[in-house]
Amino acid sequence: MLGGMPASPSDYRDALGAPGAAAPVCASVIGRFPIAMHSLATLLYVREIDGSYAIAGAVSASLLVGTALGTVVQGRLLDRLGPSRLLLLLVAVYAVAVGGFVACIEARAALPVILLVGLLTGLVTPAIEGSSRALWSDLVPVGRTREAAYTYEAISLETFFILGPALAALLAVSTPWPGTALLVAAAAEIIGTTWFALTRAVRRRSARIRAARASGTLSRDAGLLGVIRRPGLRTVALAALGFGLVAGTAEVGVLAATAFAGSPAMGGILLSAWSVVSVLAGVLYGLRPRPRSLGLRLPVLLGAFGLLVTAMGLVSPIGSLVLLAVVMMAAGALITPQVTAHSLGVERTAPADSATEAFNWVVTAAVLGVSAGQAISGVMIDRFGPAGYAAGGVLGMLLAVVLWTRRETMAGTAERTPARSAS
Structure with missing residues (x-):
């Protein structure tokens, strides 16, 4: 994995069956x-209320930008204070904020007000992703089992990146209230994060972090930017940004393309199929990852993904959903391998005591990419029709070129803090 080592099915069983992991x-x-x-549910909700993809994209982007900023800040605090109490506090504030966000949309408040409330809601959305990944250092030993655990995190996170928007699209067209998808997303966030924060493993991790901080043994990356100062981690974050940008444009573009073809409900179905193909391809890819070098893998996968999403945009005006589906499934096969590579990049470039912060930077970059992709896609589709989202694929290919020039930053392995009770 870190060095191109494949994971076996037994490694996944050992990781997920570890004591305290369930x-x-x-x-x-x-x-x-x-x-x-959250983002697509908000976009479809506002699109139904206001009637404009551009305005809906802007509101969705405000939520995602807030989430991105909040994820970075929360990542550092979670590494320093422990996840349990902080996540519970965030859940309470988030419940109030998302209620206010829905009220503003329903009341058709002025756009600047909705954008501000969306930004604030994003800021307090609990950043559980980094904490979930970092917890594996407490649950399983270093080696193939932990690498399999990180691959599971990547595959599951990718499933959520694709299946979540698919569910949002299905709820938007199959329920009488367009805000149903956002309500379902908020409920899952609140229930899942509360349960996670109260589990024994998370509470023990919080206690260890507090003890390490009190004894002065908790290491940290100094400075305002913290761990993102590391060149290798910046490369991983750039790859995640490109991935999110391309995926975000594709999500909105597929919905527009299926509506253009006269079958709007097919958008959610295609996104669901995309998720299935992505997961299956990710498992197969994990058995024999290529390219072996992580520095090469990041630009190659992003470049190919951008190329195929560009092709998706170019075939969308034809109106053939079969042709769109074929190209889309080919693109979907490259999704989970990218997210897995991002997770392994964090393992390679960041110290263990900053694992949550480092992973949250990568998640932030992906979320910002999705935000930009959805906003760009909305504007381009309003102006040029369903082919407009091809622009996101082109931008992804350009970022792949930049990653190629930075491939040497992934050549070495960062000095990592040994696994300790505070990790």
Whole structure:
């Protein structure tokens, strides 16, 4: 994995069956599921209320930008204070904020007000993803089992990035109230994060972090930017940004393309199929990852993904859903391998005591990418029709070129803090 080592099915069983893993794993599935559902649910909700993809994209982007900023800040605090109490506090504030967000949309408040409330809601959305990944350092030993655990995190997170928007799209067209998808996402966030924060493993991790901080043995990356100062981690974050941008444009573009073809409900179905193909391809890819070098893998996978999403945009005006589905499934096969590579990149470039902060930077980059992709896609589709989202694929290919120039930053392995009770 880190060096191209494949994971076997037994490694996944050992990781998921580790003592104390069952409860946080199940809780994190619920809590992490809405990570990409929030944005599309908001976009479709506002689109139904206002009638403009551009305005809906702007509101969705405000939520995602807030989430991105909040994830970075929360990542550092979670590494320093422990996850249990902080996550419970965030859940309470988030419940109030999302209620206010829905009230503003329903009341058709002025756009600047909705954007501000969306930004604030994003800021306090609990960043459970980094905590879920970092917890594995307490649950399983270093080696193939932990690497399999990180791959599970990547595959499951990718499933949520694709299946969440698919569910949002299905709820938007199959329920009488367009805000149903956002309500479902908020409920999952609240229930899953609360359960996760109260599990024994998470409470023990919090106690260890507090003890390490009190004794002065908790290491940290100094400075305002913290761990993102590391060049290798910046490369991983850039790859995640490109991935999110391309995926975000594709999500909105597929919905527009199926509506253009006269079958709007097919958008959710295609996104669901995309998720299935992505997961299956990710498991197969994990058995023999290519390219072996992580520095090469990041640009190659992003470049190919961008190329295929560009092709999706170019075939959308034809109106053939079969042709769109074929190209889309080919693109979907490249999704989970990218997210897995991002997770392994965090393992390679960040110290163990900053694992939550480092992973949250990567999640933040992906969320910002999705935000930009959805906003760009909305504007381009309003102006040029369903082919407009091809622009996101082109931008992804350009970022792949930038990653290629930075491939040497992934050549070495960062000095990592040894696993300790505070990790």
